[in-house]
Amino acid sequence: MMPIAESEVRWVKPPTLGLLDRLYLPAIAQGLGTTIKHVFQPKVTQQFPEERPDLPANYRGLHRLNRDADGRVKCVACYMCSTACPARCIDIVAAPSPWPDREKYPEMFVIDELRCIYCGMCEQACPCDAIELTSMFDLTGLSREEMMFDKEKLLSVFDQSVAMGKDPVRTRAGALSCASEPNV
Amino acid sequence: MMSLSTIITILAVFGALQGLAAFLVYVERKVCAFMQNRIGPNRVGPAGLLQVLADGLKFVMKEEFVPRYADKLLFIVAPAIGMVAAMLSFAVVPFGPTDNPADADYLANYQFIVARNIDIGILFIFAVSSLTVYGIILGGWASNNKYSLLGGLRSSAQIISYEIPLGLSILGVVLICGSLNLERIIWRQAEGGLFAWNIWVQPLAFILFMVSAFAECNRLPFDLPETEQELVGGYHTEYNGMKLAFFFLGEYVHMVTTSFLMVILFFGGWHFPVIAGPDSWVVFKLIVFIVKMSLFIIFYMLVRWTIPRFRFDQLMALAWKVFIPMALANLVCVMIVKEFGLPIWLLLPVSLGILFAAGLVVTQPAKRSPRYQAPLGNASGEALLPQ
Numbered sequence A: 001m002m003p004i005a006e007s008e009v010r011w012v013k014p015p016t017l018g019l020l021d022r023l024y025l026p027a028i029a030q031g032l033g034t035t036i037k038h039v040f041q042p043k044v045t046q047q048f049p050e051e052r053p054d055l056p057a058n059y060r061g062l063h064r065l066n067r068d069a070d071g072r073v074k075c076v077a078c079y080m081c082s083t084a085c086p087a088r089c090i091d092i093v094a095a096p097s098p099w100p101d102r103e104k105y106p107e108m109f110v111i112d113e114l115r116c117i118y119c120g121m122c123e124q125a126c127p128c129d130a131i132e133l134t135s136m137f138d139l140t141g142l143s144r145e146e147m148m149f150d151k152e153k154l155l156s157v158f159d160q161s162v163a164m165g166k167d168p169v170r171t172r173a174g175a176l177s178c179a180s181e182p183n184v
Numbered sequence B: 001m002m003s004l005s006t007i008i009t010i011l012a013v014f015g016a017l018q019g020l021a022a023f024l025v026y027v028e029r030k031v032c033a034f035m036q037n038r039i040g041p042n043r044v045g046p047a048g049l050l051q052v053l054a055d056g057l058k059f060v061m062k063e064e065f066v067p068r069y070a071d072k073l074l075f076i077v078a079p080a081i082g083m084v085a086a087m088l089s090f091a092v093v094p095f096g097p098t099d100n101p102a103d104a105d106y107l108a109n110y111q112f113i114v115a116r117n118i119d120i121g122i123l124f125i126f127a128v129s130s131l132t133v134y135g136i137i138l139g140g141w142a143s144n145n146k147y148s149l150l151g152g153l154r155s156s157a158q159i160i161s162y163e164i165p166l167g168l169s170i171l172g173v174v175l176i177c178g179s180l181n182l183e184r185i186i187w188r189q190a191e192g193g194l195f196a197w198n199i200w201v202q203p204l205a206f207i208l209f210m211v212s213a214f215a216e217c218n219r220l221p222f223d224l225p226e227t228e229q230e231l232v233g234g235y236h237t238e239y240n241g242m243k244l245a246f247f248f249l250g251e252y253v254h255m256v257t258t259s260f261l262m263v264i265l266f267f268g269g270w271h272f273p274v275i276a277g278p279d280s281w282v283v284f285k286l287i288v289f290i291v292k293m294s295l296f297i298i299f300y301m302l303v304r305w306t307i308p309r310f311r312f313d314q315l316m317a318l319a320w321k322v323f324i325p326m327a328l329a330n331l332v333c334v335m336i337v338k339e340f341g342l343p344i345w346l347l348l349p350v351s352l353g354i355l356f357a358a359g360l361v362v363t364q365p366a367k368r369s370p371r372y373q374a375p376l377g378n379a380s381g382e383a384l385l386p387q
Helices: A019-023 A025-039 A080-084 A121-125 A151-164 B002-035 B051-061 B072-092 B121-129 B132-142 B146-177 B182-192 B203-216 B241-266 B282-304 B312-339 B344-363
Strands: A063-065 A090-096 A104-112 A131-133
Touching (some): A019 A025, B002 B282, B072 B241, B132 B146, B132 B241, B146 B241, B203 B241, B203 B344
Antiparallel strands (some): A063 A131, A090 A104
16 A cells, blocks of 8 residues: 555656856856845844843743732742742742731742753742743852842842833732632 | 065065964954854954954963874974965065066066066976975874874865866966066066956966865865864864964965965956056055955955855866866967967957856766666656756
């Protein structure tokens, strides 16, 4: 049993070269024309440190921990991000919330930015949009310890990114999400 | 007095050539960048001009490393041979205006050439510049590295093959001018005006000479000795620092020499209608000459980023099956024209005729042996491959 009928097979031959093609000189001149044309085209080089790239809004860069309207950390310490994290770089210690509107809050929230693979699954998993990836990409550090971003640092990333205007608060969930609001 | 000016000339040429060769690396990177819609080196100094110094400094500061099982003497001598041979062949190349060599006071006046009035000028250039291949093959062999050795072998095969069309192609020019002396060849073209330039009667020889010169300089599309992709850099795989710089220096000096040669042999040297005639001011002649030469160097670089590399068998076939027969045919035509006193402009249609005849020959279907069977065929038994 043939997979396809013989009549449906289309045989393709390489084109035969004519006299001018065989001299190669016209083709070489044409190639030179193409490359010379590029000399006069606009340059695509970005002078990086002076000139910043215009990144799309869904760029997956450094994490931030969002604040709610009162300036408190929005996270409710539900562990869904650290569960979803394939690199296991999120370390959370939950504690009873000092505020009446939720049961838990993260006493400690550390992301190992060296271990993170910037897949954005924490952002997807978060039920109250508390963790988001910003468009900051050029983070550097002199030690491994420095690259362990704790709660304060991640909150400062939020302040910084909002001040930059590049990463607006994208959340559409309520003040706190259903995950922590028992009455909803 | 004369010897003093000669010594100054030698020192100036020596310094200028090395500076130019280093500068050409910068130009190469810039041209490459422009052709790829990039900016190129622009961080060191204004427009990146100090990149040359930075590169040179890097070469000097690097550790002088010799592989343990390398032949130490040859390993160190090889780059020097390459560079010295390239520099030496420049000795008889006029790099600026020269007077009529037949004049009585020719030797008394200053001429822009190191060794003036050498009657075997072209012969000397070919003899000495072919020695650069020793640098490459010795470097490849002394490295005790299979890639380097393959690069060296390829280089020797390639350069020996391309020496023949290179020499044969300019024999026509030599016959027409009646001299191997480069100053005489320039003077003959300068006296006759624009239409005495040899390019009008020897266009085919010019194409053959240029392509062979590309191969002699190991430039793309003929850079098989140093293919980075297959041979990890070829003969200079094991080289670094100043020794590697010497190889590059030799290569770029060779480029400058062949660019000068193309201008001298085919484009009238320092002559240009209206701007620079035999009676013009020296500065005009010098500028015309340098500009012409620079255009050829730019062309070298344009070609480098345009045409992909040849396969080795294609490279050899091009030299032996195409260039040598064409160069021979061209030479025979020049001899016939000279022998029977035919008008010299006949060589223009004849040259183009040889080129098209060569094209016609290769377009003819090759004869297959009767036992040849098409590897795959369609229902009507037609072969898939071109016959």
